[in-house]
Each structure stands twice: as C-alpha cells, then as structure tokens.
Amino acid sequence: MNDEPKSAPPAPWVLILAGGRGTRFWPASRRLRPKHVLPLLGAEGETLLQATVDRAGEITSADRVFIITAEEQQSVVVGACEGLAEANIILEPEPRNTAPAIALGLAHLQLRGAGPDDPVIVMPSDAWVADDVVFSQVMSRAVDAAFESEAVVTLGVRPDRPETGYGYLGLGEGVEVSVHGSGHGREVREVTEFREKPSRELAQQYLDSGAWWWNAGIFVFRLGYMAQLMGEVNADLDVGRPLQEAVQGGAMEDLAEQYRCLPDISVDHGVMEQAPSVLTVEANFGWSDLGSWHALAPALEAGPGGCARADLVVAEDAEANIVYAPGKTVALLGVQDLVVVATDDAVLVVPRSRAQDVRVIVEQLADAGEDGLL
Amino acid sequence: MNDEPKSAPPAPWVLILAGGRGTRFWPASRRLRPKHVLPLLGAEGETLLQATVDRAGEITSADRVFIITAEEQQSVVVGACEGLAEANIILEPEPRNTAPAIALGLAHLQLRGAGPDDPVIVMPSDAWVADDVVFSQVMSRAVDAAFESEAVVTLGVRPDRPETGYGYLGLGEGVEVSVHGSGHGREVREVTEFREKPSRELAQQYLDSGAWWWNAGIFVFRLGYMAQLMGEVNADLDVGRPLQEAVQGGAMEDLAEQYRCLPDISVDHGVMEQAPSVLTVEANFGWSDLGSWHALAPALEAGPGGCARADLVVAEDAEANIVYAPGKTVALLGVQDLVVVATDDAVLVVPRSRAQDVRVIVEQLADAGEDGLL
Numbered sequence: 107m108n109d110e111p112k113s114a115p116p117a118p119w120v121l122i123l124a125g126g127r128g129t130r131f132w133p134a135s136r137r138l139r140p141k142h143v144l145p146l147l148g149a150e151g152e153t154l155l156q157a158t159v160d161r162a163g164e165i166t167s168a169d170r171v172f173i174i175t176a177e178e179q180q181s182v183v184v185g186a187c188e189g190l191a192e193a194n195i196i197l198e199p200e201p202r203n204t205a206p207a208i209a210l211g212l213a214h215l216q217l218r219g220a221g222p223d224d225p226v227i228v229m230p231s232d233a234w235v236a237d238d239v240v241f242s243q244v245m246s247r248a249v250d251a252a253f254e255s256e257a258v259v260t261l262g263v264r265p266d267r268p269e270t271g272y273g274y275l276g277l278g279e280g281v282e283v284s285v286h287g288s289g290h291g292r293e294v295r296e297v298t299e300f301r302e303k304p305s306r307e308l309a310q311q312y313l314d315s316g317a318w319w320w321n322a323g324i325f326v327f328r329l330g331y332m333a334q335l336m337g338e339v340n341a342d343l344d345v346g347r348p349l350q351e352a353v354q355g356g357a358m359e360d361l362a363e364q365y366r367c368l369p370d371i372s373v374d375h376g377v378m379e380q381a382p383s384v385l386t387v388e389a390n391f392g393w394s395d396l397g398s399w400h401a402l403a404p405a406l407e408a409g410p411g412g413c414a415r416a417d418l419v420v421a422e423d424a425e426a427n428i429v430y431a432p433g434k435t436v437a438l439l440g441v442q443d444l445v446v447v448a449t450d451d452a453v454l455v456v457p458r459s460r461a462q463d464v465r466v467i468v469e470q471l472a473d474a475g476e477d478g479l480l
Numbered sequence: 481m482n483d484e485p486k487s488a489p490p491a492p493w494v495l496i497l498a499g500g501r502g503t504r505f506w507p508a509s510r511r512l513r514p515k516h517v518l519p520l521l522g523a524e525g526e527t528l529l530q531a532t533v534d535r536a537g538e539i540t541s542a543d544r545v546f547i548i549t550a551e552e553q554q555s556v557v558v559g560a561c562e563g564l565a566e567a568n569i570i571l572e573p574e575p576r577n578t579a580p581a582i583a584l585g586l587a588h589l590q591l592r593g594a595g596p597d598d599p600v601i602v603m604p605s606d607a608w609v610a611d612d613v614v615f616s617q618v619m620s621r622a623v624d625a626a627f628e629s630e631a632v633v634t635l636g637v638r639p640d641r642p643e644t645g646y647g648y649l650g651l652g653e654g655v656e657v658s659v660h661g662s663g664h665g666r667e668v669r670e671v672t673e674f675r676e677k678p679s680r681e682l683a684q685q686y687l688d689s690g691a692w693w694w695n696a697g698i699f700v701f702r703l704g705y706m707a708q709l710m711g712e713v714n715a716d717l718d719v720g721r722p723l724q725e726a727v728q729g730g731a732m733e734d735l736a737e738q739y740r741c742l743p744d745i746s747v748d749h750g751v752m753e754q755a756p757s758v759l760t761v762e763a764n765f766g767w768s769d770l771g772s773w774h775a776l777a778p779a780l781e782a783g784p785g786g787c788a789r790a791d792l793v794v795a796e797d798a799e800a801n802i803v804y805a806p807g808k809t810v811a812l813l814g815v816q817d818l819v820v821v822a823t824d825d826a827v828l829v830v831p832r833s834r835a836q837d838v839r840v841i842v843e844q845l846a847d848a849g850e851d852g853l854l
Contacts, residue, residue: 133811418853420844422837431827435853437507437841439830444815448827453805455820455829456813463796467811470794479792479809 222330236392246287596704610766
C-alpha cells in the first residue's frame with residue numbers, strides 16, 4: 107500500500123452473480139424461477155435481483171452494472187429487472203463455479219472499456235440489505251480501499267448471533283485508507299483467516315471474541331489486480347486473450363469451448379483465500395443472505411400470524427409464522443413458528459427451525475423423477 | 481307394539497338430507513361446494529353424497545332414494561352423484577331447519593306413492609361408514625323395528641372415547657322385534673334421554689357406564705307415524721294437503737309460501753325428543769360424522785407423513801398429519817398432527833386438535849366481507 111493518498115478512484119463496475127437456483131426456497135423457487143426473481147420483498151413484491159440492480163445503480167452508472175447468469179435463465183432475468191440493458195446481461199455458456207463466472211465477467215468488462223485500475227464490485231443477486239444509503243457509503247469506502255491496495259476488499263458483517271450457516275472472516279490489524287467517497291470513518295481491517303460454517307461452539311467463541319465477522323460475499327478489487335491474482339492462483343484461470351476473443355466473437359459455441367477450459371473453483375476458496383492480502387470493511391447496513399425461508403422474515407411485511415407475502419392472511423392464536431403465497435389466502439389457526447409456502451402446484455409446511463432442510467424435499471423430488479416440480 | 485309379528489315391511493324410502501354447507505371443511509368447502517360434494521374418500525376421491533346414495537341403493541330400489549337439498553346446490557348435487565334421477569332431488573325453496581325439510585320430503589314421497597305404513601329412512605349426506613354390508617344389515621333391523629312400532633328408530637353408535645362433540649342417546653330396556661331382513665340378533669333398545677355435546681366429565685361417565693350411545697343422526701319411521709307425530713308436536717308442521725298441493729303444482733313460489741309457514745325447528749329437538757317412544761339399534765358399521773378435518777383421517781389413504789388426498793405428498797420427519805390438496809403436491813418437513821388443506825385460492829394450516837375451530841376462520845372471512853372465499 108502506498109503512503110501517498112491516490113487520486114479518487116474511477117467509477118466502479120459491478121458484476122452481479124445471478125447463477126443460483128435457490129433450492130432452499132422451494133416450492134417457490136424452481137430451476138427456471140430462481141430465488142432472485144421471486145417477488146419476495148415488501149408489499150409490492152420486488153425481486154431480490156431488482157433490488158440489487160437498483161442498489162448498484164446508486165453506486166455507479168447503469169452502463170457499468172452487469173448481471174452474470176445461466177443461459178437458461180436469460181428470459182426470467184430480463185423479465186425480473188428493469189433499468190438494465192440486455193447487453194449488460196452476461197450469459198454463462200454452462201453452469202460453472204464462481205471463479206470462472208467472474209473471469210467471464212472481467213473479460214466482458216475489459217471489452218466494454220474497463221481498465222486495469224478500475225474498481226470492480228462483485229455481489230450476489232439474492233442477498234437482503236435493509237439500508238440502501240448506508241450500503242452506498244460502505245461500498246464507497248470499500249472501493250477507496252481496493253483502489254489504493256494490492257488487495258481484495260470484502261464486506262464483513264458484525265455477528266449478532268452464533269450463526270453456523272455463514273462464512274466467517276478472522277480480523278487482523280486496522281488499515282489506513284484515504285477517504286474519497288462517502289464512507290467516512292469506517293474501519294478497514296485486514297483479514298487473516300477464512301472459516302466456513304463453524305460448529306455451534308466455535309461460532310459462539312467467534313461471537314464472544316469480537317474478532318470475527320460474517321463474510322457477506324460482496325467484494326471489491328482493481329480489475330488488473332484480480333486478473334493477475336487469478337493467473338497466479340491458477341494458470342488456467344486466464345481472463346486474457348482466448349476468453350476475450352470468444353466473448354467478442356459472440357458465438358456461444360466458441361465461448362463454451364473456452365469456458366469449459368476454466369477450472370471449476372469458487373472465488374472464495376479458489377482465489378480469495380489464496381490472495382496475499384484481503385481487507386474487510388464493516389457492512390453495517392443490515393444484511394442477510396436470505397439463505398432459507400426462516401431468514402426471510404425481515405424482508406416481509408409483518409401482519410396477522412407473523413409476516414407474509416400473500417393476498418390475505420387470516421390468523422387466530424397464531425404468531426411468528428412466515429407465509430409466502432402470492433395471490434392466495436392463507437389461514438393460520440393455532441400454529442407458531444411455521445413456514446407455510448404455497449404456489450399453484452405445491453405447498454410446503456415446515457417449522458422455521460427446520461427451514462434449512464428444505465433441500466431434502468427437493469432431493470426427494472429429484473430422486474422420484476418429479477422434474478415438473480423442480 | 482303388537483305381540484303378533486307383522487308381515488315383512490314394504491321396501492323403505494330414503495330421504496338424504498344434503499342441506500349443510502360444512503364450514504368446518506373450509507377452504508375446501510364453500511357455499512356452492514359443500515362438504516358432501518367434496519372428493520374426500522379414498523384414492524378415487526368419491527364424494528360423501530355419492531357414497532350415501534350408493535349405500536341407500538343397497539337398501540332399497542333407486543326410485544325410492546331422494547335427496548333434499550338447497551335450491552342453490554341443485555347443480556353441484558346433480559354433478560356429484562350418479563345413479564339418481566333428477567326427479568328424486570327435492571329442492572328446498574329456502575334454507576330451513578331439518579323438521580320442515582323432512583316434512584317437505586314426506587310430501588314428495590306421498591305424491592310418489594308412499595303409503596302410511598311404508599318405512600322411511602332419513603340420513604345425512606355427509607357421514608362416513610366403514611362397512612357397507614353391516615350398514616345394510618343394521619338398516620334392515622331398524623326398518624323391521626320401525627315397521628312394527630309406534631316409534632322412531634334411531635341408529636346408535638357404541639362410543640369408544642369421551643367425545644364431546646356428539647349427541648348421546650340414553651339407553652333403556654331392550655325391545656323384542658321380529659326379524660324379517662338381514663339384521664339377525666341385533667339388539668333394539670329404548671331411548672330414555674337425549675343429550676347434546678356433554679362436558680368432558682359427563683362424556684367420560686357416559687363412556688364408562690355403557691348406558692349411552694352416540695346418536696348417528698340416522699333414523700327410521702313409518703311415514704304415517706311421523707306425519708301424525710309432527711302434527712301432534714307442532715300443529716304448523718303439517719305435511720298434509722297445502723304442502724302436497726304446492727309440491728304437486730310445481731311452482732317454486734307457491735311452495736316457498738307454504739314452506740315459510742312451517743316452524744323452523746330441528747327434527748332432533750323439535751320432534752324426536754318429544755316423541756312418546758324412540759328406539760335405537762346399534763350401528764356397529766364403523767361410523768363418523770366427519771365433523772372436522774381431524775375426523776377425516778379414517779376416510780383418507782395412509783401414506784408418507786400421515787394420511788392424505790393429494791397428487792403427491794413428500795414427507796421427512798413428519799407423521800400423523802392430515803392433508804387435503806387434490807391436484808397438488810404437499811411437502812411436510814418436521815411437522816406432526818397438523819391439518820394442511822390447499823385449494824387453488826386458499827391454504828389452511830391448523831393442528832388436528834384445533835380443527836373444530838375452523839369456523840372461527842370462516843367467521844373472520846365473513847366479517848371482512850371476503851365473500852369470494854366463502
């Protein structure tokens with residue numbers, strides 16, 4: 107890191123990763139109706155993808171916001187978000203891990219004019235953010251830090267419970283970063299360790315120590331730094347000429363051939379954990395990865411019997427339930443802490459405490475060959 | 481009662497009361513889709529009404545089986561049962577209590593040729609019977625008893641639990657009845673007392689005493705005896721000429737005028753409890769009034785997670801649930817003893833132990849003016 111403050115960073119580019127299928131939101135989520143295009147949010151039923159695109163639009167200009175998604179999801183993604191040109195939707199030729207997806211994204215950005223010093227923000231399409239203003243401030247701080255550093259800058263969330271389903275960032279020293287944007291006074295810390303899904307005991311220790319934050323899965327880097335890092339970490343993770351030529355050529359077959367050569371590794375384990383330097387900025391904007399129906403509560407409207415997105419909920423002696431049944435009436439009588447989901451063809455009932463096990467149901471359906479329900 | 485055995489009774493007439501709306505089966509049951517026309521039974525989803533008509537057809541000839549229903553339910557009743565001529569569907573000009581409905585039925589039977597000594601069986605359209613063969617034997621015995629007696633003959637069910645939702649029959653002396661039909665050896669007892677919905681303590685005493693049976697709501701009488709009894713009990717309950725003339729005339733307006741003059745009383749409280757003599761035959765054919773979703777279990781197919789009528793039930797760590805969701809897939813994960821009902825527009829989730837309170841939900845919907853859901 108330089109001692110001299112740099113000039114203000116260029117406007118960042120944003121890559122929104124929208125490749126997931128979100129099986130834990132079955133029966134609402136399906137192969138061609140993934141979690142990020144469900145009308146989950148608020149009274150109007152905004153999609154997580156739309157909310158993410160809108161947040162990105164507050165950070166940079168719309169022409170610098172890109173979505174990376176599976177080819178089969180193109181039409182649902184186009185339908186689920188407004189204000190984004192179709193040219194900014196990047197299609198994966200086939201489903202791969204996050205490292206190749208980001209390599210593909212970087213190739214696109216370079217062809218659209220992104221330079222090696224341009225900051226790039228990568229974020230998932232399906233997380234929940236409570237305060238968009240604070241989000242912008244935090245991102246500004248992270249962009250400043252990434253622009254000044256030879257480092258990947260992640261966003262970290264101070265834990266408020268011993269969550270065992272998240273990844274954790276072990277915190278090191280504080281780092282001085284010049285302030286160019288709106289992120290005044292936000293601490294930037296070194297990340298010394300990564301830990302995925304700790305045991306309950308370990309998660310409690312992390313919480314008590316104050317030395318571990320949740321990994322929000324949002325990170326920023328200078329394009330040139332990440333391109334170099336990827337090449338160092340894995341020689342096959344080449345965002346250089348062959349991939350760019352295939353992207354530029356526009357033939358999906360050629361791109362698929364190149365894409366298939368990239369290693370099937372995640373950007374977390376395969377790249378970031380190998381990086382010489384990772385920093386983190388506290389993401390105190392109210393965050394959830396919405397990893398299950400249970401986690402959806404803060405994103406829904408409170409009402410009779412719990413919180414819900416439905417035409418009408420009628421409740422009697424019922425509380426703390428989570429209902430998702432757009433277009434339907436749901437009656438809750440004498441039930442607590444349940445998740446109730448209804449679509450036109452399927453219904454799910456599960457205690458909130460078991461909501462993370464919904465994948466077991468999806469596996470049963472897959473084993474039974476019930477493709478129409480997947 | 482005569483000491484001399486009479487000749488065998490004529491073939492009985494059957495009046496099936498199908499006027500109820502069954503709000504406790506909401507959201508499946510609605511104003512124009514009452515409980516008795518729901519496809520509740522077995523793998524094929526037979527309706528309770530069809531099963532009742534079929535059972536009646538085993539007791540007597542099809543032309544002697546009649547359904548009494550509300551005018552607004554005519555088309556759903558016609559659609560829900562085969563093997564019955566439309567001329568045998570008797571329409572109430574307006575919803576009234578059971579005594580006027582039976583008076584109307586008797587007027588129809590007389591016009592169709594029923595004589596004063598002909599036995600008439602009245603039965604609800606929406607009860608469940610496990611064994612149709614035993615049912616026929618019991619009915620034969622009850623018909624014999626009614627033919628020989630100046631009495632109404634009810635069917636009584638020996639209780640196996642201290643049920644508080646049923647009516648009870650207090651048992652008196654045994655009665656000798658000649659056997660003409662297939663009901664050999666079945667005991668006929670005097671009924672000395674009626675008791676509706678006793679307290680839990682009283683129901684337990686009734687169960688322990690062995691001196692009380694459940695009132696199955698099925699009863700038999702000679703037409704002439706009931707006509708006379710009704711006139712004695714309430715002079716306005718006249719099944720005589722004005723009502724018959726209105727029925728014969730065929731103009732619904734004239735009939736409505738006559739019908740409106742009949743007292744709004746139930747046949748149980750208003751007539752049978754006033755009768756000088758009531759007898760009962762044990763109805764040991766496996767019976768339930770299917771008074772709530774909870775009671776539906778024996779009528780459904782057992783399968784994963786409990787018993788169900790649905791396209792598919794997927795269950796994990798789930799048991800003893802009751803599912804009714806024709807045409808839909810229902811996933812149960814980590815839930816026990818729940819009722820889960822889904823229609824195209826509504827979902828209900830309630831513990832089996834609270835299933836009798838579903839009317840509270842229906843009342844809430846009515847208060848909110850949600851007529852489309854009623």
